[in-house]
Amino acid sequence: MPLTIPLIDDRGYQDLRDEGLRRAAVHNPEWTNFSKSDPGVTLVEVFAFLTESLLYRANQIPERNRRKFLKLLGVPLRTASAARGIARLSNDRGPLETTTLNTGLELRAGELSFVIERGLDVLPVEGHIFYKREVKQPTDAVRAYYDQLYASFLKPPLPSTARLYESVALTNTDGIDLGSETVDGAIWLALVARKSDVAGLAGDALARLLDDVRDRIGAKTLTLGIVPFLTDAARQLTPGGMADPERAIQIECHIPLVPLNGELLEPAANRVPRYLPLAVVGDDVLARPGTVQVTLPPKSGLGLWTNLDPLEAGVGDFPPAIEDTNLDQRVVTWLRFSIPARAKARLLWAGINAAMVSQRARVTAERLPDGTGAPDQVVRLSQRPVLSDSVRVFVTRAESNVTEQWTAVDDIANAGAEVPVSDPRLPPGAAQAKRKESRVFMLDAEAGELKFGDGLRGARLPLGASIVADYEYSDGRAGNVNTGAIKTAPMLPPGFSVTNPVRTWGGADAETIDEGEKQIQRWLQHRDRLVSADDFVTIAWRTPGVEIGRIDVIPAASPELGVNEPGDAPGAVTLVVVPRRDPEQPDAPRPDRLFLDAICRWLEPRRLVTTEVFLRGPVYKRVWISVGIDVTTERGIAEVRQAVEHALRAALAPLPPVGTDVGADSLLPMFTRDTDARAHGWPLRKPVRAMELAAVAARVPGVTAVRELLLAGDSDNASQQSIDMRGLELPRIAGISVSVGPAVPPSDLKGIDGVGGPATTTGGFVPVPIVPKEC
Numbered sequence: 001m002p003l004t005i006p007l008i009d010d011r012g013y014q015d016l017r018d019e020g021l022r023r024a025a026v027h028n029p030e031w032t033n034f035s036k037s038d039p040g041v042t043l044v045e046v047f048a049f050l051t052e053s054l055l056y057r058a059n060q061i062p063e064r065n066r067r068k069f070l071k072l073l074g075v076p077l078r079t080a081s082a083a084r085g086i087a088r089l090s091n092d093r094g095p096l097e098t099t100t101l102n103t104g105l106e107l108r109a110g111e112l113s114f115v116i117e118r119g120l121d122v123l124p125v126e127g128h129i130f131y132k133r134e135v136k137q138p139t140d141a142v143r144a145y146y147d148q149l150y151a152s153f154l155k156p157p158l159p160s161t162a163r164l165y166e167s168v169a170l171t172n173t174d175g176i177d178l179g180s181e182t183v184d185g186a187i188w189l190a191l192v193a194r195k196s197d198v199a200g201l202a203g204d205a206l207a208r209l210l211d212d213v214r215d216r217i218g219a220k221t222l223t224l225g226i227v228p229f230l231t232d233a234a235r236q237l238t239p240g241g242m243a244d245p246e247r248a249i250q251i252e253c254h255i256p257l258v259p260l261n262g263e264l265l266e267p268a269a270n271r272v273p274r275y276l277p278l279a280v281v282g283d284d285v286l287a288r289p290g291t292v293q294v295t296l297p298p299k300s301g302l303g304l305w306t307n308l309d310p311l312e313a314g315v316g317d318f319p320p321a322i323e324d325t326n327l328d329q330r331v332v333t334w335l336r337f338s339i340p341a342r343a344k345a346r347l348l349w350a351g352i353n354a355a356m357v358s359q360r361a362r363v364t365a366e367r368l369p370d371g372t373g374a375p376d377q378v379v380r381l382s383q384r385p386v387l388s389d390s391v392r393v394f395v396t397r398a399e400s401n402v403t404e405q406w407t408a409v410d411d412i413a414n415a416g417a418e419v420p421v422s423d424p425r426l427p428p429g430a431a432q433a434k435r436k437e438s439r440v441f442m443l444d445a446e447a448g449e450l451k452f453g454d455g456l457r458g459a460r461l462p463l464g465a466s467i468v469a470d471y472e473y474s475d476g477r478a479g480n481v482n483t484g485a486i487k488t489a490p491m492l493p494p495g496f497s498v499t500n501p502v503r504t505w506g507g508a509d510a511e512t513i514d515e516g517e518k519q520i521q522r523w524l525q526h527r528d529r530l531v532s533a534d535d536f537v538t539i540a541w542r543t544p545g546v547e548i549g550r551i552d553v554i555p556a557a558s559p560e561l562g563v564n565e566p567g568d569a570p571g572a573v574t575l576v577v578v579p580r581r582d583p584e585q586p587d588a589p590r591p592d593r594l595f596l597d598a599i600c601r602w603l604e605p606r607r608l609v610t611t612e613v614f615l616r617g618p619v620y621k622r623v624w625i626s627v628g629i630d631v632t633t634e635r636g637i638a639e640v641r642q643a644v645e646h647a648l649r650a651a652l653a654p655l656p657p658v659g660t661d662v663g664a665d666s667l668l669p670m671f672t673r674d675t676d677a678r679a680h681g682w683p684l685r686k687p688v689r690a691m692e693l694a695a696v697a698a699r700v701p702g703v704t705a706v707r708e709l710l711l712a713g714d715s716d717n718a719s720q721q722s723i724d725m726r727g728l729e730l731p732r733i734a735g736i737s738v739s740v741g742p743a744v745p746p747s748d749l750k751g752i753d754g755v756g757g758p759a760t761t762t763g764g765f766v767p768v769p770i771v772p773k774e775c
Contacts, residue, residue, distance in 0.1 A: 009055045016048035077516040079445035080385040081544040082472075083359040083479030083507030086225050086289050087114070087486055087500050088351050091124045093196055094495025096212070098123055098220045107357060107498055109485040112475055114357040114504075118291070120223040122496070124216060125332060126192040127224075127352030130320045131176055132165040132183045167320035175229055175348040178339050186338035187350060188319050189224070191217070193330040206329065211299075213332050218299035224292050224337070225354020226251075226285035227502050229346040230592030231584070234559075235600045237613035251286060251345075253278045253294050254336045255301065256319070262306035273317050275336065276301065283356075286345045288593055289502070291354050294335070302333040349501050357486070357500075359479030359507060360387055360472040368450075368469055371395070371461030375454030383473040384448030385510040390472035391443055393450065398464035404439060412442040412451065415458035446510045448473075479507035505594055508544040530607040536575060543602040546595050549580035549655045552684050559614055563727040574614045575599075576684065576728055578654055588654060588732045591617040618654060622714050622734035623688055623723055624750055627697050628707040628743035635702035641738040643700045648738075651696045652688065652731045654681045681730075688723045688731050697738075712746035719746055 011019075021044060024031055034041055087107055091099060099122045107114040135142075146164060165183045170176055178185050193213050201209055254275035264271045276297070283290025296302065314321030319334040339345050361383070368379045388408070396403045409415060416436030438459040442451045450469070452461050461467065486500040526535035533553040540551050554576065558569035577599060582589035596615045607613055625648060631640045650657060694709040710719040725731065737744045 011052075011055060013048050013052045016051050017045055020044040020048060077446040077513070078511035078542060078544055079388060080474050080476035080510040081506060081508045082387055082474040083477075083481075083504045085114070085357050085359075085481075085486070085500050085504030086227060086291070086502060087116070087355055087357045087498055088225065089120075089122050089353045089355065089489075089492070090126075090497045091122050091353075092194065092495060092497055094124070094493055096124050096194075096197060097216055099493060099496075101355075101492075104362070105489065105491055107486050107489045109481045109487065109500075112359055112479055112481065113361040114359050114479075114486060115362070117356045117358055120291075120293075120353065120355050121221045122353045123191070123220060123222060124194065125213060125352075126194055126330075128190045128192055128327065129170040129350050130167045130188045130190065130322070131170060131178075131181075131186070132188075132314075132320050133168045133176075133181060134183045135164040135166060138164050165320075167314070167322060170347070170350060175346055177344070177346045179344045184317075184338070185341065185343070186336050187347065189335040189337065189350075189352070190319070190322070190327075191222075191332045191335070191352075192327060193332055195330075198330055210330075210332055214299045214302040217296060217332070218302060220296055222294045222296055222335070222352060223354055224294065225290070225349075225351050225356075225501075226292065226347060227289045227349040228286050229348050230288070230594055231590055234617070235593075235596040235615040237600060237604055237607060237611075237615075239610055239612055250340075251280055251292065252338050252340075253280050253292075254338070255297065256304065256334055257301075258303040258305055260300065260303075262303050264305055264307060271312070273305070275317075278335075286339070288597065289356075291356060304331065304333060351501060357504075359504065360390070360474045362390075362470075362472045364470050366469050366471070368467040371463060371465035371467065373460055373463035375460055377452045377461050379450050379452075379467065381448035381450070381469060381471060383471075384446065385473060385476070386443070386445045386448050387472045387474055388443055388445040390470075391450075392470045393441060394468045394470075395439070395461065396466045396468070397462050398466070399462075406439045406441055407437065408443050409440045409458075410442070412440060412453055412458045415440045415453055417457070418453070418455040418459040421456075474507070476509035477507045480504055506545040506598065508546075511542075528606055530573075530603060530611065530613075533573075536573060536603075539606055540575065540577070540599060540603060543599050546598045547580040548577060548599075549589060550576075550578040550681055552576040552680070554684070558612070559616055559728060571610060572612045572614065574616060574728075576616055576618055578618060578681070580655070587649070588618075588620045588730075590620075591615075616728055618684075618730040619728045620654075620732035621723070621725060621729045623652070623731050624712040624735040624746050625693060625733060626710040626712075626737040626739075626743040626746055626749050627694070628709075628739050628741055629697060629703050630705040630707065631740055632702050632704050637740055640700065640702035641740070644697050644703065644738045645736055647696050647700050648693060648736060649733055651693065652682050652733055654730045654732075656681055684728065684730065685725055687725055690719075690721050707741065708743045710743050710746050712750065717745075717747035717750060 021034055021041065024034075024040070024044070031040060036042075089101065101116065101119055101122060103116060103119045105116045105119075107116070142164070146162075163183050170187060176182065176187070178187065193210055197213070198206060198209055254277050257274040257276045264273075278294050278297075280292050280294055282292035285292055308318070312318065319336070322328040322331070337350075363381075363383055366382060368381070371377065391408060393406045393408075394403050395406055414436070416438040418438050420435060438453065440453065440458050443449070444451070453459050480503065481500070482503050483501065484499055485504075486498060489496070489498050492498065526532070526539060528539065530536050530539060533555050536553045537551050541548060552575070554566050554574040556568065556570050556572060557566045557574045558572040559574055561569055577591050577596065579589045579591050579595055596617075599615055603613060627644065627648070629640070629644060631637050688711065690709050690711040693711065694706045697703060697709065698706045711721070711723060712719055713723045723731070735749050737749050
């Protein structure tokens with residue numbers, strides 16, 4: 001039989017009114033007028049109304065009780081996560097000296113506070129980044145021009161392997177692929193004197209200023225921030241821990257090795273520059289945004305060649321030629337950052353004097369209520385939600401004035417006793433187990449509450465002890481700000497400026513009580529452990545800091561085994577994750593590395609140690625659709641054609657339609673059939689059939705008939721009845737045509753496929769710069 005929730009009191013307004021009047025007759029016999037006009041009756045009716053409201057509330061489960069049930073079940077609300085980003089600091093008009101900024105320096109984006117995660121040296125120079133972009137297929141006239149130009153300089157003349165290039169500044173609009181879009185697999189960093197320092201200087205005065213700049217930055221640490229493209233990512237959780245499927249690519253740094261007199265003595269046609277390698281320390285910046293630090297050589301190692309021929313500048317391994325002569329005159333030295341040959345790395349942005357920042361505000365030495373000596377004392381912090389890894393609690397005993405730092409634990413029931421307690425189960429003389437730490441507390445980060453022990457499981461707070469806490473809190477999702485939002489820093493010296501060249505990421509709000517209540521039933525099923533396929537779905541949906549649009553769990557499957565069926569790889573689980581939004585590819589969202597890293601960190605402590613988890617994005621397989629329809633005369637042709645195209649795109653979409661309640665708070669991921677495209681999007685491994693798409697088009701209002709529907713894939717231009725989807729493949733419409741009458745042939749629809757692989761490079765070439773034209 002179904003479970004029914006009993007009512008505490010089922011009396012209504014009329015019942016309460018009648019009972020009140022009946023009692024009045026018993027307790028006050030003198031009251032004989034019970035008509036509606038009597039003031040006493042009016043008072044009884046008022047109290048009956050108020051009592052009915054109280055009983056209604058009593059029949060509900062109050063929020064306080066619901067939250068108490070969450071605590072008793074050990075299901076804390078998910079706390080907020082702090083947004084992260086990268087900030088660029090500049091000494092534009094300050095003193096000509098290197099300034100060291102410490103960790104924790106506060107930056108601000110309006111009312112939001114960001115802090116620097118790692119201190120750095122801010123060099124009093126400008127950083128301009130260039131790369132050598134090859135001029136593809138120069139005309140015969142251009143080639144003949146450069147053959148003649150370099151005929152008197154190179155002996156023999158310009159070889160056939162020479163590749164013409166142009167110096168291009170790196171911007172964050174399109175980025176650069178170091179492996180395929182540069183002639184040398186490198187970016188070149190020009191350290192340039194500031195405009196304000198060289199204004200009006202020339203000749204010897206300019207040379208002395210550049211020499212002074214080299215003296216100020218010599219032996220200092222250069223911090224270079226790099227933001228890579230994060231698409232085409234994959235992650236793997238091995239039985240031994242988190243692992244990347246690809247080996248990290250180490251970036252290398254070299255600086256010109258210039259003689260003390262600045263001159264190369266060899267003949268101009270045979271001179272080859274030499275470079276000194278510099279140690280690079282820092283993050284894996286080719287896999288995720290971060291910074292690397294390079295210690296510059298002393299002043300004597302920051303020179304430039306002084307006897308280069310005009311045609312020699314930029315040739316071969318020399319730094320790129322700069323078209324802007326005013327900028328070229330201010331160059332202090334060059335740094336070359338490169339990757340190994342045939343490696344792949346695509347950069348979105350790079351810049352000097354950069355630091356990783358985190359959106360958080362710090363509270364120092366907050367005084368909490370004194371200890372009462374009572375068991376299970378709970379104190380609350382003034383700011384919340386709290387970042388759990390930042391809380392430090394100091395307890396000062398009143399009788400001894402000794403300050404102790406107490407540590408946070410996940411479960412206070414595993415803490416030691418306040419005083420040494422022997423194990424009664426052991427015989428006399430047996431060695432007692434090592435005493436567990438008792439000066440501990442348990443943190444509820446979302447509520448900002450600290451719970452202490454009862455004496456047997458964790459120490460009690462001593463009577464009269466003073467408690468001080470240091471902690472940090474975050475504004476959650478509000479910390480995800482756009483490019484350029486970080487503009488000020490209260491503690492920066494005069495003349496400094498700050499900005500964020502890319503948007504920040506990773507901020508998420510704390511879980512609400514309603515959201516937490518919806519997880520109780522699921523939590524009782526999976527107990528925060530990844531065992532069944534449903535566990536992977538429901539737990540992964542709660543990953544903080546990301547917006548998940550779809551999760552497909554493929555048990556006993558490994559993408560490293562090729563296109564295999566589920567069940568071929570025992571002990572392995574593959575999660576196909578699709579983000580809710582992708583600004584670069586809205587119709588086919590792809591997870592980036594930061595997205596998958598967040599899910600990996602969330603799943604790692606919850607999976608079984610023997611389970612190997614693969615996180616992948618879908619592999620989109622392009623399809624072309626051409627449909628010919630007949631339209632009723634009551635509707636406009638343009639309107640019906642647009643509706644048919646929208647219906648076909650919605651049918652093949654990887655995500656459910658906008659507004660569909662799919663997520664951790666709905667039952668669709670757990671209890672909807674995999675064949676229901678409305679719930680998840682197009683299912684994995686389901687082929688795309690022309691007849692099925694024709695049925696979708698025929699159901700559009702205004703379509704009287706579907707004459708034909710032609711379907712084509714990447715393999716050829718011929719129409720196909722079905723296109724298979726294998727492994728992690730999902731369809732993506734590369735082209736669609738809806739016409740009244742016969743359908744357009746797929747060959748006409750596809751046209752020229754502009755997607756091609758990058759041109760391969762061969763060794764033995766000589767990069768030659770394009771000389772800018774002058775008018």
